[in-house]
Amino acid sequence: MTRVRNVLLIAVALILAAIYLFPLYWMYVTALKTSTAMFASPPIFAPRNPQWGIFASVWQERHMAGYLWNSLVIATSAVVLIAILGVGCAYVLARYRSVWVDAGLFLVLMLQVLPASLMVTPIFVGFSQLGLLDYPRLATVLAITAKAMPFFVVLVRATFMSVPMELEEAALVDGNSRVGAFFHIVLPLARNGILVSATLIFMQAFGEFVYSKSLIQEVGLQPASVGLNTFMGPNSVDWNRIMGYASIYVTPILGIFVLLQRKIVSGLTSGALK
Amino acid sequence: MTAQIEFVDVQKYYGTYHALKSINLTVEKGSFVALVGPSGCGKTTLLRSLAGLEKISGGEIRIVGERMNDVPPRKRDIAMVFQSYALYPHMTVEQNLTYSLRIRGMKKKEARKAAEDVAATTELSHLLKRYPRELSGGQRQRVAMSRAIIRDPKAFLFDEPLSNLDAALRVHMRKEIRTLHERLGATSVYVTHDQIEAMTMADRVVLMKEGRIEQQGAPLELYDRPINRFVAGFIGSPAMNFVPATVGADGQSLVLDLPGNQTLPYPGRLEPSRRVVAGLRPEHLVPASGTDALIRLPLRGAEATGATTFLFTESDPELAVVLNGRNTIKVGEELGLMIDPALIHLFDEKTGERL
Numbered sequence: 001m002t003r004v005r006n007v008l009l010i011a012v013a014l015i016l017a018a019i020y021l022f023p024l025y026w027m028y029v030t031a032l033k034t035s036t037a038m039f040a041s042p043p044i045f046a047p048r049n050p051q052w053g054i055f056a057s058v059w060q061e062r063h064m065a066g067y068l069w070n071s072l073v074i075a076t077s078a079v080v081l082i083a084i085l086g087v088g089c090a091y092v093l094a095r096y097r098s099v100w101v102d103a104g105l106f107l108v109l110m111l112q113v114l115p116a117s118l119m120v121t122p123i124f125v126g127f128s129q130l131g132l133l134d135y136p137r138l139a140t141v142l143a144i145t146a147k148a149m150p151f152f153v154v155l156v157r158a159t160f161m162s163v164p165m166e167l168e169e170a171a172l173v174d175g176n177s178r179v180g181a182f183f184h185i186v187l188p189l190a191r192n193g194i195l196v197s198a199t200l201i202f203m204q205a206f207g208e209f210v211y212s213k214s215l216i217q218e219v220g221l222q223p224a225s226v227g228l229n230t231f232m233g234p235n236s237v238d239w240n241r242i243m244g245y246a247s248i249y250v251t252p253i254l255g256i257f258v259l260l261q262r263k264i265v266s267g268l269t270s271g272a273l274k
Numbered sequence: 275m276t277a278q279i280e281f282v283d284v285q286k287y288y289g290t291y292h293a294l295k296s297i298n299l300t301v302e303k304g305s306f307v308a309l310v311g312p313s314g315c316g317k318t319t320l321l322r323s324l325a326g327l328e329k330i331s332g333g334e335i336r337i338v339g340e341r342m343n344d345v346p347p348r349k350r351d352i353a354m355v356f357q358s359y360a361l362y363p364h365m366t367v368e369q370n371l372t373y374s375l376r377i378r379g380m381k382k383k384e385a386r387k388a389a390e391d392v393a394a395t396t397e398l399s400h401l402l403k404r405y406p407r408e409l410s411g412g413q414r415q416r417v418a419m420s421r422a423i424i425r426d427p428k429a430f431l432f433d434e435p436l437s438n439l440d441a442a443l444r445v446h447m448r449k450e451i452r453t454l455h456e457r458l459g460a461t462s463v464y465v466t467h468d469q470i471e472a473m474t475m476a477d478r479v480v481l482m483k484e485g486r487i488e489q490q491g492a493p494l495e496l497y498d499r500p501i502n503r504f505v506a507g508f509i510g511s512p513a514m515n516f517v518p519a520t521v522g523a524d525g526q527s528l529v530l531d532l533p534g535n536q537t538l539p540y541p542g543r544l545e546p547s548r549r550v551v552a553g554l555r556p557e558h559l560v561p562a563s564g565t566d567a568l569i570r571l572p573l574r575g576a577e578a579t580g581a582t583t584f585l586f587t588e589s590d591p592e593l594a595v596v597l598n599g600r601n602t603i604k605v606g607e608e609l610g611l612m613i614d615p616a617l618i619h620l621f622d623e624k625t626g627e628r629l
Contacts, residue, residue: 164358170356172327
């Protein structure tokens with residue numbers, strides 16, 4: 001009985017996975033197709049004549065090195081900023097219990113509910129009055145930080161809560177200060193959880209579009225997401241080239257995820273301890 | 275004898291909850307003091323206040339004469355063994371042991387030497403490179419102890435260190451901790467909810483209830499002369515029997531509130547017809563027959579453990595009796611009991627104070 005059920009469940013899982021992963025597959029396959037194969041009906045699932053050269057030519061022609069560099073700079077800066085600010089915030093929210101902390105946590109969660117497309121207009125107005133739009137990448141980093149911080153804080157708070165208070169107290173009695181105990185004991189034990197959360201934030205920031213599109217006008221400073229968008233005009237027909245671009249953009253992120261997925265899953269579920 | 279630790283009129287409030295109510299306690303240098311009491315009595319709070327992990331709301335805590343109220347834990351020079359051991363999971367046994375030394379700036383080599391010395395006395399030498407998760411419960415316990423003794427602190431604090439061990443290991447560790455204490459001659463404060471642990475290990479037992487110290491003294495002092503019903507009921511296992519009674523017309527006898535005219539002689543002199551509660555320890559009640567028997571009640575049940583037998587009478591309140599050896603009386607038959615009048619404890623019916 002259980003064997004039949006297991007086989008059935010696995011079959012369902014495989015079918016669902018295939019449905020979810022189909023767009024990804026289609027992206028890679030389309031990138032490799034010739035223009036005639038692209039519009040063939042019925043569609044071709046495995047191209048007979050894969051055009052491997054497409055990646056190099058798209059990379060050259062669309063100046064992808066610059067775009068990807070901008071994406072990397074923006075995402076890395078945002079993650080570093082979030083990690084520095086968010087770890088302290090999460091620790092306080094994890095260790096202190098009071099009405100104010102509850103209120104703070106509620107506000108943090110509220111922030112996560114607001115969509116970027118709603119926030120972008122007030123942010124644009126505010127930033128332009130502060131003169132921040134003269135530094136568009138910095139402005140984008142700040143906007144992404146504000147947007148992704150709640151998610152990070154909530155995840156890392158859970159990690160900190162799984163570090164027993166007694167360990168910190170033992171460090172205090174052993175002769176360390178509060179700050180020392182945090183860096184010696186709590187931080188190393190929460191490291192996995194923090195890294196996992198930071199990785200998730202990085203992947204999110206690397207693909208961020210709304211803020212980058214609105215806040216960065218200068219083409220040379222735009223990230224790859226905006227670059228992809230400008231590639232895709234209303235009358236575009238060169239889908240294979242667009243998909244080639246998308247493949248180059250997405251593959252590194254996929255690689256990170258596949259490499260770290262075991263850690264990410266366990267980090268999200270167990271609070272990254274033990 | 276000099277005072278190593280002093281609590282003077284210590285108060286602790288959590289919001290409006292009064293957790294410690296005017297605690298006055300002196301711990302002599304080199305003594306082993308057990309704080310014991312039911313859960314929520316404030317014993318752990320008192321220990322944590324001494325460690326500096328809780329801030330007291332009033333009064334004064336002194337260690338070797340110095341006021342400690344606003345001194346952070348790291349400057350109090352005390353070592354603590356936690357209930358969960360609180361070993362640092364990301365450090366090896368050696369790193370756990372040397373952590374406090376390294377923070378104080380000891381050289382790596384010297385610290386390692388110190389760890390090896392301590393490990394040799396606690397049978398941990400072969401485990402120095404292991405991580406806490408690779409150790410058994412008893413080994414973790416020994417690491418926690420070693421982490422405390424490596425420092426030669428002014429006092430050792432123990433917060434129910436044996437409660438996570440199985441029964442056999444607990445008895446073994448009880449002896450080991452006591453031996454360690456004698457060898458080091460260190461001042462120890464030991465929190466436990468287990469009165470047997472307190473009685474067997476401590477020089478001085480402090481019994482707490484609802485944030486107050488009920489009684490303190492040598493273990494047998496608490497057993498022999500409990501100052502009230504609570505202390506009498508808490509110390510001793512199985513617990514003391516309490517039987518309401520009326521003082522007889524001569525002032526020298528007690529008429530127990532039990533079926534039948536059950537009367538005990540009393541060596542003192544009390545106001546006739548006063549209402550009291552008689553405390554009779556199960557181990558002081560001895561089976562007797564004929565005219566020797568002062569109390570006669572039907573037997574309800576017997577539990578034999580080999581060396582001793584527990585007997586229960588069919589009455590309200592039920593009397594528990596600890597019998598050395600085997601029981602010959604059948605359930606439902608009459609059990610005759612006597613007691614040395616000097617071993618009867620008397621308490622006021624209303625206040626519960628000793629008379």
